[in-house]
Amino acid sequence: MTEMDENDSMIDSARRTFDTEIKGLVTLRHRIDDQFAGAIDLLLSIKGRVVVTGMGKSGHIGNKIAATLASTGTPALFVHPGEACHGDMGMITKADAVILLSNSGATNEITALLPLLKRLGVPLIAMTGNPDSVLSKAADVHLDVGVEIEACPLDLAPTASTTAALVMGDAIAIALLERRGFTAEDFALSHPGGALGRKLLTRVSDLMVSGADIPSVVPETTLPDALMEISAKGLGMTTVIDNEGRLLGIFTDGDLRRALEEHGDISAVQVKDVMSQGAKTIDANALAVEAVTTMEREGISALVIAGDSNEVNGVIQLLALLRAGVA
Numbered sequence: 001m002t003e004m005d006e007n008d009s010m011i012d013s014a015r016r017t018f019d020t021e022i023k024g025l026v027t028l029r030h031r032i033d034d035q036f037a038g039a040i041d042l043l044l045s046i047k048g049r050v051v052v053t054g055m056g057k058s059g060h061i062g063n064k065i066a067a068t069l070a071s072t073g074t075p076a077l078f079v080h081p082g083e084a085c086h087g088d089m090g091m092i093t094k095a096d097a098v099i100l101l102s103n104s105g106a107t108n109e110i111t112a113l114l115p116l117l118k119r120l121g122v123p124l125i126a127m128t129g130n131p132d133s134v135l136s137k138a139a140d141v142h143l144d145v146g147v148e149i150e151a152c153p154l155d156l157a158p159t160a161s162t163t164a165a166l167v168m169g170d171a172i173a174i175a176l177l178e179r180r181g182f183t184a185e186d187f188a189l190s191h192p193g194g195a196l197g198r199k200l201l202t203r204v205s206d207l208m209v210s211g212a213d214i215p216s217v218v219p220e221t222t223l224p225d226a227l228m229e230i231s232a233k234g235l236g237m238t239t240v241i242d243n244e245g246r247l248l249g250i251f252t253d254g255d256l257r258r259a260l261e262e263h264g265d266i267s268a269v270q271v272k273d274v275m276s277q278g279a280k281t282i283d284a285n286a287l288a289v290e291a292v293t294t295m296e297r298e299g300i301s302a303l304v305i306a307g308d309s310n311e312v313n314g315v316i317q318l319l320a321l322l323r324a325g326v327a
Helices: 003-031 032-043 058-070 114-120 134-138 160-180 184-190 193-202 225-234 254-262 288-298 318-323
Strands: 048-054 076-078 095-103 122-128 141-144 237-241 247-252 304-305 312-316
Touching: 003 160, 032 122, 032 141, 032 160, 048 058, 048 225, 058 160, 076 141, 114 134, 122 134, 122 160, 134 141, 160 312, 225 237, 225 254, 237 312, 247 254, 288 304, 288 318, 312 318
Parallel strands: 048 076, 048 095, 095 122, 122 141
Antiparallel strands: 237 247, 304 312
8 A cells, every 4th residue: 555545544534533423413413402401400400519420431521521611600520430439429419410421321330329329319410322221210311422333443432422422511511601691701710820811811900001100291292302201101102181181192103203204303393283182092990802902903002091081090002911911
């Protein structure tokens, strides 16, 4: 077999895997019914956490489902069924609900937990590929995640079946998220680290320049003096305010270039003659990522933070957003 033939064979294999798993998901989609809605209502009704358990590959999927639930507003944890039989049952309380994952619905380590779970009286949701299995019959709600065939050519390694279980878990998490009215800010509180947390938690007030650090001049300021203010504050612009501190406009590097082209000698030119009237503003409580979006849309590098009476409370610069990892 030539190298080209081998490549074609591998590509065909990958496509067969995709096709098999997609077919399984399409079949699963048609099974979403009142049982699924009942599972969501059950999980919303509990006061405790969602405990997910599964053995082997189902356990790996269960671990991910628990993590997704926890990060989207539904307190959850994964309990290994083997460990549960040796002390970790203490992690499950009467206020919890348990999701049991087993493709066969008869995994020994899972079925061994049933008497203990029944004694606790916790509601049970089984996700299996066998509606007539021990787990499906013991559960309060059964979600059929069965597939006709695995992507594995031997029909042995869990592939399409684990994908189906994973997608069902995602569907549960998203349905709960929507029913709870979970917001991007709520999501950020579960993800305080990294770029995502910075984007969703950082506000304009956290990064803006305020007080004496705000560059500001009055309309009668000459351009040389205005340039001194811009250089001193280091933002590449200055606000233009009236005697009450209210925003009238801004003077930027671009305004300076236009003034040089028009006047040549700018020593006696006043800011009011060349400034940009008004300015793009943003609220101090807005998310910093909103400031980035506004700057990109308007093609500018700074925004003014103005109060209710149009008084200047601060300035936020694109460079500060970049340094903070928000942009």
